[in-house]
Amino acid sequence: MLRQLEYRDPELADNTELVTEMLRTVAKRWRFRVQAGQLGQHPLEEALRFINSVEAAIDALGGGAGDVGTHEVRSNEERFHQLVDSVIDYAIFMLTPAGLVASWNAGAERIKGYRAEEILGKHFSIFYPEQDARAGKPARELEIAAREGRYVEEGWRVRRNGERFWAHVTITALRDPDGSINGFAKVTRDVTELRQANEALRQSEERMRLMVEAVRDYAIFRLDPDGRIASWNIGAERLKGYRADEVIGQHFSIFYPEEDRHRGHPEDELRRAKEDGRYEEEGWRLRKDGSRFWANVVITAVFDQERRHLGFTKVTRDFTEARRLREAQLAIQLRDEFLSIAGHELRTPLSALLLQVQGLVRIARIEDPKVKQRLEKAAASGMRLEKMIGQMLDVSRMTAGRLKLDPEPVPLDALIREVADRFAEIAADSKCPVTLRLDPVSGVWDRMRIEQVITNLLSNALKYGKGGPIEIEARSDGSHAVVRVIDHGIGIAAEDQKKIFERFERARDTREYGGFGLGLWIARKIVESSGGRIAVESEPGKGATFTLKLPLQPEETDAAQSS
Amino acid sequence: MPRNPRKGAILIIDDDADVRGALRDTLEDEGHEVAEAAGGIAALAYLRSHPAPAIIFLDWNMAPMNAPQFMDELSKEPGLSQVPVVLITADMHANQKVKTGGYRDFLTKPLDLDQLFSVIGRLAPG
Numbered sequence: 217m218l219r220q221l222e223y224r225d226p227e228l229a230d231n232t233e234l235v236t237e238m239l240r241t242v243a244k245r246w247r248f249r250v251q252a253g254q255l256g257q258h259p260l261e262e263a264l265r266f267i268n269s270v271e272a273a274i275d276a277l278g279g280g281a282g283d284v285g286t287h288e289v290r291s292n293e294e295r296f297h298q299l300v301d302s303v304i305d306y307a308i309f310m311l312t313p314a315g316l317v318a319s320w321n322a323g324a325e326r327i328k329g330y331r332a333e334e335i336l337g338k339h340f341s342i343f344y345p346e347q348d349a350r351a352g353k354p355a356r357e358l359e360i361a362a363r364e365g366r367y368v369e370e371g372w373r374v375r376r377n378g379e380r381f382w383a384h385v386t387i388t389a390l391r392d393p394d395g396s397i398n399g400f401a402k403v404t405r406d407v408t409e410l411r412q413a414n415e416a417l418r419q420s421e422e423r424m425r426l427m428v429e430a431v432r433d434y435a436i437f438r439l440d441p442d443g444r445i446a447s448w449n450i451g452a453e454r455l456k457g458y459r460a461d462e463v464i465g466q467h468f469s470i471f472y473p474e475e476d477r478h479r480g481h482p483e484d485e486l487r488r489a490k491e492d493g494r495y496e497e498e499g500w501r502l503r504k505d506g507s508r509f510w511a512n513v514v515i516t517a518v519f520d521q522e523r524r525h526l527g528f529t530k531v532t533r534d535f536t537e538a539r540r541l542r543e544a545q546l547a548i549q550l551r552d553e554f555l556s557i558a559g560h561e562l563r564t565p566l567s568a569l570l571l572q573v574q575g576l577v578r579i580a581r582i583e584d585p586k587v588k589q590r591l592e593k594a595a596a597s598g599m600r601l602e603k604m605i606g607q608m609l610d611v612s613r614m615t616a617g618r619l620k621l622d623p624e625p626v627p628l629d630a631l632i633r634e635v636a637d638r639f640a641e642i643a644a645d646s647k648c649p650v651t652l653r654l655d656p657v658s659g660v661w662d663r664m665r666i667e668q669v670i671t672n673l674l675s676n677a678l679k680y681g682k683g684g685p686i687e688i689e690a691r692s693d694g695s696h697a698v699v700r701v702i703d704h705g706i707g708i709a710a711e712d713q714k715k716i717f718e719r720f721e722r723a724r725d726t727r728e729y730g731g732f733g734l735g736l737w738i739a740r741k742i743v744e745s746s747g748g749r750i751a752v753e754s755e756p757g758k759g760a761t762f763t764l765k766l767p768l769q770p771e772e773t774d775a776a777q778s779s
Numbered sequence: 780m781p782r783n784p785r786k787g788a789i790l791i792i793d794d795d796a797d798v799r800g801a802l803r804d805t806l807e808d809e810g811h812e813v814a815e816a817a818g819g820i821a822a823l824a825y826l827r828s829h830p831a832p833a834i835i836f837l838d839w840n841m842a843p844m845n846a847p848q849f850m851d852e853l854s855k856e857p858g859l860s861q862v863p864v865v866l867i868t869a870d871m872h873a874n875q876k877v878k879t880g881g882y883r884d885f886l887t888k889p890l891d892l893d894q895l896f897s898v899i900g901r902l903a904p905g
Contacts, residue, residue, distance in 0.1 A: 563869065567889045568797035574892045575805035602889050622872040664871040 307404040310390070313397050315340050315358055327406045329376030340402070343373050345380065361387040362397050370407065382408040435532040438518075441525050443468050443486055455534055457504030468530065471501045473508065489515040489528055498535060510536040552612045559609040566605065570598045607734045611719070614741045621662040621745055623770055628697050629654035629690050631663065635670045636688065639678065648681040648703070650674075655691040659768040661746055666766070669739045669750075673701040673762050676735065681705040684759060696748070697766045704759035713752050747771050787833025787903040788812040792822045792849070793867070794841045802836065805892065811899075819844030823852055831862050833903035836886075839868035839876070850881050863902045 307324035309317055316339055320332040328335075328343060335342075341354040348354070348371075361367040366388050373383040384405040392398045428436050428449050435452035437445055444467055448460035456463075456471060463470075469482035476482065476499070489495035494516050501511040512533045518526045573595045580588040613619050636643075636650055643650050677686045684704030691698055708716060717740045719733075736750075743750045747767045754760035789811050793799045796817070803813045814832065816822035818841055826832075839846045846866060854860055863883035866873060873885040884898050 560869070563888065564795045565797050568795065568801040570889045571798070571801035571805055571892075575801065575808060578805075578892060579808050599889075620872070622875065662872075 305405065307402070307406075309402055311340055311358070311387075311400040311402060313399055315354060315400075318399060324404070327375070327381070327404060328373075343404075345372050345374055348372075357385075357387055358400060361389045361400055365389055370411075373404065381406050382411040433533070435530075437530055439468055439486070439515075439528040439530060441527050443482065443528075446527060452532070455503075455509070455532060456501075471532075473500055473502055476500075485513075485515055486528060490517045490525060493517055498539075501532065509534050510539040552616055555608055555612040559605050559612065563602070563605050566598060566602055570595060570602065573598060607738060610738050611734055614738065619741065619745055621665060623660045623662055623746075625658060626661050626663045626666060628657045628659060628661075628666070628699070628766075631667055632670055632688055632690055632699070635667060635674055638671075639674055642675075642678055643686070646678050646681065647683040648678055648686045650686045650688065653687060653689045657690050657692045657697045657768075659697050659766060660770055661766060662742075665742045665746070669742050669764065670699070670701075672735045672739045673764070676762075677701050677703040677705070677760075680760070692768065695768060697764075697768060699764040699766075700761055701764075702759065702761045707756040707758050708752060708754040708760050709756050713754060716752065717750070788814065788830070789899075789903075790814045790816065790822060790825065790832040790835045792816045792819065792835065792841075793838040794818055795838075798838075802890075805895075809896070809899075818842075819846075819849035819852065822849065823856070826853075826856065826859055831859055833862075834899060835862055835864045837864050837866055837882075839866055839870065839873075847880060854881065865898055865902070 303321060304323045304326050306321075307327045308321045309324045310319040312318050316337055317335050320330070320335055324335075325331055339354075341349040344354055357367050357369070366386065368384075368386050370382065370384050372380050373385070374380055384407045386403045388401045388403075389397055390399045390401055431449055431451045432454055433451055434449075435455040436449045437452050438447040440446050445464050448458070448463055452463075453459055467482075469477050472482050485495050485497070494514065496512075496514045498510065498512050500508045501513075502508060512535045514531045516529045516531075518529060520526055573591055577588060577591045577595060580591055610619075632654055633652060636652055639650070674686070674688065681703040682705035686704075687700075687702040689698075689700045689702070717736050719737045740750050743764060743766065747770060749765045751763050752760055753763070789806055791799050791802050791806075791813060793802070793815075794817055799815045799817070803815060806813050814825060814829070816825050820843075822835075837846050837849060841849075844852070850864065853862075853864070864881070866877060866880070866882040866885040867888065867890070868876070868885060869888045870876070871887055873887060876882070877885045883902055886894055886898060
């Protein structure tokens with residue numbers, strides 16, 4: 217009842233063409249699998265299957281040279297049968313006019329999963345997704361093939377295990393010599409992998425395109441080999457002010473200032489990008505409205521696999537702000553360097569001046585008391601100037617992060633006593649009695665810097681103490697030294713209490729109390745660099761208490777020692 | 780102020796003429812014999828051709844020969860290695876330099892006269 221291959225399809229009958237195409241498909245498919253690393257868990261078996269496919273094709277072409285003598289009259293038709301039966305990359309089978317499966321080859325078994333004995337005689341709609349089958353799609357395809365001779369499509373089909381695959385399907389109507397339909401030949405290829413690969417590629421390209429289009433902070437666009445604009449993203453529109461429809465096709469030199477265009481700079485950039493693959497620069501560019509911006513530009517030459525030049529991609533960013541920031545940073549750096557150099561240079565002649573004045577004070581002591589007094593005042597002015605230069609240098613060091621501490625064991629109570637002794641004369645002049653309440657406290661700090669802080673606090677207390685008593689306390693709370701400098705002078709308003717530790721801030725106006733207003737900022741920096749804290753409590757009119765908390769041991773060293 | 784010619788000679792090495800002059804004036808007022816050099820090379824030339832001074836005051840920051848280089852050269856001079864050298868520097872942490880550099884003591888800028896004379900009294904008594 218089942219006739220096998222009793223047809224002559226004009227297309228399929230040309231063996232060479234078919235086999236060529238099959239070999240090509242086989243090669244393409246296997247290249248794809250090897251490149252994608254999809255050889256499954258049994259790569260050797262997979263490779264054998266590949267070899268079998270190729271051998272079958274060669275046999276079908278009549279290439280079995282050793283057999284020529286014995287089977288010299290092997291007909292084309294026989295070879296064709298053999299080919300069809302053994303081809304595994306194509307499902308090739310026949311249908312009766314009613315659509316029942318009438319033949320089955322190795323490829324059909326592999327692709328669809330049915331063995332010949334379980335599928336022969338079944339209706340071919342079994343290969344379609346249920347929805348398609350119910351909608352009558354299989355029958356419609358046969359109708360079209362009958363009417364037009366051939367039906368070709370790609371669509372989903374179903375394997376025996378229910379799994380779907382994307383099929384390339386050709387249905388050819390087979391006719392008797394009298395013209396009546398005696399069946400159909402169906403050739404099905406599984407192109408799922410190809411479709412997935414194409415789909416992945418398409419999606420990736422689409423994602424890339426959407427991403428580039430959506431980038432807002434970069435102008436990204438393509439140029440053709442001559443420099444005409446070929447694509448435009450939203451970032452380009454934002455940055456340069458042109459819409460895509462008004463800029464595509466124009467030469468990209470419209471973005472360059474006149475003088476750059478004049479010296480052929482745009483063309484030069486393209487030439488260098490093409491030679492070196494890439495060209496990057498920063499420079500001025502023009503917006504549509506004629507305004508300039510400082511641009512960072514990267515031009516990349518684009519070539520295809522055969523090294524044919526396709527054009528350029530250009531990525532432009534607005535670096536105007538970054539440039540301003542760089543310039544501002546440079547200006548700050550120059551200023552700090554200037555302060556540092558100026559400070560050192562001013563200090564040298566001042567040092568000579570002070571030495572002369574102090575020398576004169578020394579010898580004038582015995583002679584004229586009036587001269588001596590005036591010279592002492594001159595020396596005091598010089599010392600103030602020296603102190604201000606010192607502060608200026610400290611600030612430039614600290615803002616540049618170059619404050620160096622040299623910790624050593626320091627008896628804090630003795631240090632405070634020394635500082636107080638130095639101020640004894642000034643304290644007497646300002647009529648502020650200074651009381652010391654010092655427990656013995658020692659810690660590891662930079663002696664000079666801590667002395668600087670104590671000096672600053674005491675000198676402030678004397679300056680703003682309004683003749684009231686001043687107390688300095690020192691004690692240890694076990695882990696920290698706590699120093700309090702208490703005055704009963706003018707005090708500090710609540711809103712000023714935070715500000716006084718900032719740079720160039722003071723609670724009182726400059727004319728009344730001189731200086732840079734840097735002393736407490738420097739004190740805070742020193743204390744914080746030593747791992748401590750400085751704070752103030754005050755009530756205006758009643759005085760101020762500055763509290764200093766310093767760790768007895770430097771924290772890192774402590775950790776290193778205990779581990 | 781009467782001079783006391785018996786006090787030891789002092790060599791001042793500093794590249795700033797004002798500073799040298801002020802130091803010279805002050806020290807001469809105290810009765811010291813003072814010699815000046817504007818740099819390490821001139822100082823070495825002076826030392827080779829004169830009797831050894833009682834003290835050398837040496838500025839830290841000089842070109843082309845800075846203080847450590849001068850100390851290196853001085854140590855090679857026979858008969859001069861015992862001359863006490865006092866470093867003059869703006870660095871408040873000069874302790875470290877003094878410990879390793881072969882200096883006998885240091886003074887920080889701006890110079891304090893009491894400290895200056897106390898160093899001289901200690902290193903060159905009489």
